[in-house]
Amino acid sequence: xxxxxxxxxxxxxxxxxxxxVVNGFAGVGSAAIFAxxxxxxxxxxxxxxxxxIEQFFQIGWLSIPVVALTAIFTGAALAQQIYTxxxxxxxxxxxxxxxxxxxxxxxxxxxxxxxxxxxVSSAMAAELGTMRVTEQIDAMRTLRTDPYRYLIAPRLxxxxxxxxxxxxxxxxxxxxxxxxLSTAKLGFNPANYLSMTADILEADDIVxxxxxxxxxxxxxxxxxxxxxxxxxxxxxxxxxATTNAVVAAFVTILAANLVLTVAAFG
Amino acid sequence: xxxxxKLALDHVAKRFGSNQVLRDVTLSVAxxxxxxxxxGSGSGKSVMLKCxxxxxxxxxxxxxxxxxDMTAMRAADxxxxxTKFGMLFQGGALFDSLPVWRNVTFSLxxxxxxxxxEMRDIARENLxxxxxxxxxxxxxxxxxxxxxxxxxxxxxxxxxxPEIIFFDEPTTGLDPIRASVINDLIVxxxxxxxxxxxxxxxxxxxxxxxxxxxxxxxxxxxxWTGPVxxxxxxxxxxxxxxxxxxxxxxx
Numbered sequence: 001x002x003x004x005x006x007x008x009x010x011x012x013x014x015x016x017x018x019x020x021v022v023n024g025f026a027g028v029g030s031a032a033i034f035a036x037x038x039x040x041x042x043x044x045x046x047x048x049x050x051x052x053i054e055q056f057f058q059i060g061w062l063s064i065p066v067v068a069l070t071a072i073f074t075g076a077a078l079a080q081q082i083y084t085x086x087x088x089x090x091x092x093x094x095x096x097x098x099x100x101x102x103x104x105x106x107x108x109x110x111x112x113x114x115x116x117x118x119x120v121s122s123a124m125a126a127e128l129g130t131m132r133v134t135e136q137i138d139a140m141r142t143l144r145t146d147p148y149r150y151l152i153a154p155r156l157x158x159x160x161x162x163x164x165x166x167x168x169x170x171x172x173x174x175x176x177x178x179x180x181l182s183t184a185k186l187g188f189n190p191a192n193y194l195s196m197t198a199d200i201l202e203a204d205d206i207v208x209x210x211x212x213x214x215x216x217x218x219x220x221x222x223x224x225x226x227x228x229x230x231x232x233x234x235x236x237x238x239x240x241a242t243t244n245a246v247v248a249a250f251v252t253i254l255a256a257n258l259v260l261t262v263a264a265f266g
Numbered sequence: 267x268x269x270x271x272k273l274a275l276d277h278v279a280k281r282f283g284s285n286q287v288l289r290d291v292t293l294s295v296a297x298x299x300x301x302x303x304x305x306g307s308g309s310g311k312s313v314m315l316k317c318x319x320x321x322x323x324x325x326x327x328x329x330x331x332x333x334x335d336m337t338a339m340r341a342a343d344x345x346x347x348x349t350k351f352g353m354l355f356q357g358g359a360l361f362d363s364l365p366v367w368r369n370v371t372f373s374l375x376x377x378x379x380x381x382x383x384e385m386r387d388i389a390r391e392n393l394x395x396x397x398x399x400x401x402x403x404x405x406x407x408x409x410x411x412x413x414x415x416x417x418x419x420x421x422x423x424x425x426x427x428p429e430i431i432f433f434d435e436p437t438t439g440l441d442p443i444r445a446s447v448i449n450d451l452i453v454x455x456x457x458x459x460x461x462x463x464x465x466x467x468x469x470x471x472x473x474x475x476x477x478x479x480x481x482x483x484x485x486x487x488x489x490w491t492g493p494v495x496x497x498x499x500x501x502x503x504x505x506x507x508x509x510x511x512x513x514x515x516x517x
Contacts, residue, residue, distance in 0.1 A: 046376055131361075138321050139359035143373035143422070144349060150377050 031226045035156075035218075038225070041146060042153025051154035058123075059155075059221075060162030063116050064169065070115050071108065071170035075177030078102055083186050095188065096196040099178035104205045105265070108171040110257050113216035116159075116166065117249035121224035124155055125245035128228025129238035137229065152229070156221040163217030164210040171209060208264050215260065216253045223249035270333045272297040272462040273318065273430060278327030279486075280313055287313045289486035291327070295430075300456050300463040302477035302494070304470070304508060309483045311466040312356075315432055318464075319351060320344055331430070352428030352461075356435045358419040360407035366393070366418050367403040373426040392421040395458075396451055413444035417451070424455060431455070433465040437472045449475040470509055473497075482508065 082098045128151065131137050140147050175197060182188040227245035231237045271294035280288040287310045295301045305311050316322040318329055320336065329336045331347050339347070360369050367389035368375075375385060390400050396417040407415055416436070423431055433452060437445035449472050456463045456476075467473050473480055474494055481491040482505045490502040497509055507513075 046378070048378065050379060051377075134357055135355045135359040136361055138316070138319075139353070139355055140361075140372075140377075141321060142319055142348070142351060142353040143376075144345075144426070145372065145376045 031222065034226050034229070035222050038148050038152045038156055041148040042157060044149075046149060048150055048154055051150065052158055055154045055158035056162055059116065059120050059158050059217075060165060063119055063162070063166055066115050066119060067112050067166050067170050068173050070111050071103070071173040072177035072180075074107055074111055075099060075103055075174035075179075076181040077177075078107070078174075079178035079181045079186070083182070092186075093196075095178065095182055095186065096193050097200040099182075100175055100197045100201050101205065103174035103178070104171045104201065104209045106257075106261070108174055109167050109209050109212035109216060110253065112163070112167050112170045112213065113220065113253040113257075114250060116163065116217075117220045117223070117253060118246060120159065121220050121227075121245040121249040122242045124221065124224025125228040125231070125242045126238060128152075128225060129231030129241040132229055132231045133234055133237055147229075152225045155225055156218065159217035159221035160214050161217070163220070164213040167209055167213035171206075204264075208260070212257060212260050215256050219252040219256060220249050223252060269296060271295060271330070272299070272332060273464070274328075274330040275314075275318070276328045276330070278314070278317060278324045278329060280310075280317060280322065280324045287486055288317070288324070291483070291486070291488055293481055293488050293491070295462055295464060297462055298456075298460055300453075300465070300476055300478045302473035302480045303464065303466045303483055304468060304473055304480060305466075305483035306468065306508065310486045311483055312434060314483065315353075315434060315464075315466055319353060319432065320348060349426070350429040352423035352426065352431040354416070354420050354423045354431065354433045354436055356438055358407070358412075358415040360415055360419055360422070362407045365404050365406055366410075369407065369418060370422045370425050372422060388425065389421070392425045393418070395424065395455070396421045397447075413440055413447070416440065416444075416448055420448070420451060420455075424459065427459065428461065430462045430464065433463065433467075433476075435467055435469075436465060436476075437467065437469045445469070445472065446475070452476045470511075 079095050079099050082095045083092050086092045086094055086098075128137075131151075137147050137151075140150065179188075179190070179193055179197070182193055183190045224245045227241040227248065231241035233240075274294040275291050278288055278291040279286070291310075291314055293301075293303075303311055303314070313322060317324045324337060328338070331350060334343075334347060336344055336347055360366075361372065364372070367386050368379075370389040370392050371385040374388065375381075386403060389403060393400070393402065398414065398417055398421070402410065402414065402418070407418070410418065436448050436452060440448065452463065452465065453476055455461065463476070465473070465476050474497070477494050479491065480494050480497055481488050482502070483489075484504050490500055490505045492500055497505070500506065
């Protein structure tokens with residue numbers, strides 16, 4: 001009796017670990033199928049250029065203020081940290097180099113990705129989730145229109161195009177933030193600061209920055225759209241979808257960042 | 267030889283997880299006929315409709331439209347069959363980001379901004395059929411009352427001139443007067459446009475008004491079908507209880 005009781009406890013414990021793992025893999029699998037279907041259908045007619053432009057405006061243009069502020073603040077804070085930390089071993093002069101590498105390779109893409117994910121994945125999940133639970137997605141299919149082409153593909157492609165442009169802006173403004181603080185407060189010579197920045201920056205850094213940006217854009221839109229289209233169960237379901245979208249976008253961005261960074265620079 | 271049914275379901279079954287929603291649905295609808303499917307909440311009415319529309323894949327059975335088996339078709343052919351369908355969703359399911367006229371003409375433009383003047387004329391004409399004036403063309407769904415939303419949704423469903431229209435609980439959520447307006451519209455459209463109509467409802471008044479024939483879905487099976495005027499004394503205890511609104515002894 002006690003033996004079977006122990007067995008049951010073990011089985012229950014293993015099931016509690018196994019179930020989320022299996023569900024996790026199933027989720028990754030169906031998100032991958034979802035992405036493949038969106039790309040395949042998005043590349044075949046009918047196309048919706050107007051929808052693409054609308055989404056580009058939503059994702060790209062309207063994200064500029066938040067991305068710009070984040071980049072300037074981070075660049076300036078980074079400059080101060082490197083100056084103070086560097087002074088412990090007389091390396092204050094590395095500020096321009098560390099700021100440019102830190103921003104372009106890492107902080108520009110990652111912080112832009114996270115800020116845009118917070119703004120955009122949640123909004124996509126909420127909008128598509130509401131459409132799902134009010135049967136608007138089903139209605140669209142009965143009206144001879146493919147929701148993958150009309151709703152999902154424009155969001156996915158717009159995010160993949162908009163993110164590199166936003167990251168370019170973030171990189172420039174991040175470097176500018178570091179430059180402002182360094183020249184105004186830390187006593188750097190403006191011309192020297194800029195020439196040191198230009199010297200250290202390589203084409204590879206910029207390419208990697210933009211590749212990361214495009215990949216993050218893909219995950220931002222994929223998380224938002226997949227969560228939204230899988231929503232069920234009224235307002236509460238839409239709320240869950242929104243949370244899932246943001247969490248999934250954050251985790252996939254940080255994981256993809258690690259993989260890309262190790263692959264390129266490791 | 268009998269006429270080919272417009273729509274025929276043969277032994278259709280569907281389960282979600284451990285929940286067997288449709289057990290064995292066999293049903294046919296003749297061209298130009300108006301069929302009401304009645305049944306309690308959770309009896310599988312909506313799932314059956316979604317199987318026919320191709321929004322849900324049935325696990326077993328065949329669904330034939332004009333004699334062609336949809337379940338065995340390639341995606342492209344299925345799309346062609348789907349153009350014969352129109353659907354009025356329970357909550358209207360209007361696209362709330364688009365004005366009324368673009369909602370009504372959505373199936374004609376597939377959501378694109380094409381031939382604006384012509385589309386507005388088509389929208390106006392279809393709105394007239396559901397007794398709405400041109401003043402609603404530029405309003406958004408959120409600016410309309412529930413009854414008006416239903417009518418706009420109806421105009422959207424008939425705009426591409428479908429051959430079969432499905433009505434999902436067309437009178438739910440409407441007051442008795444607006445419900446009777448919708449019922450009258452359905453009857454009118456079926457007669458004027460010569461379409462085949464399938465209405466799922468638990469509103470017996472609506473079923474009696476719009477249907478020629480009634481089928482009852484109970485626990486995933488069609489347990490009775492017959493002309494609407496035999497509904498009262500059909501001899502099936504489940505149907506009689508449902509029609510009279512009497513709970514089962516066990517309930």
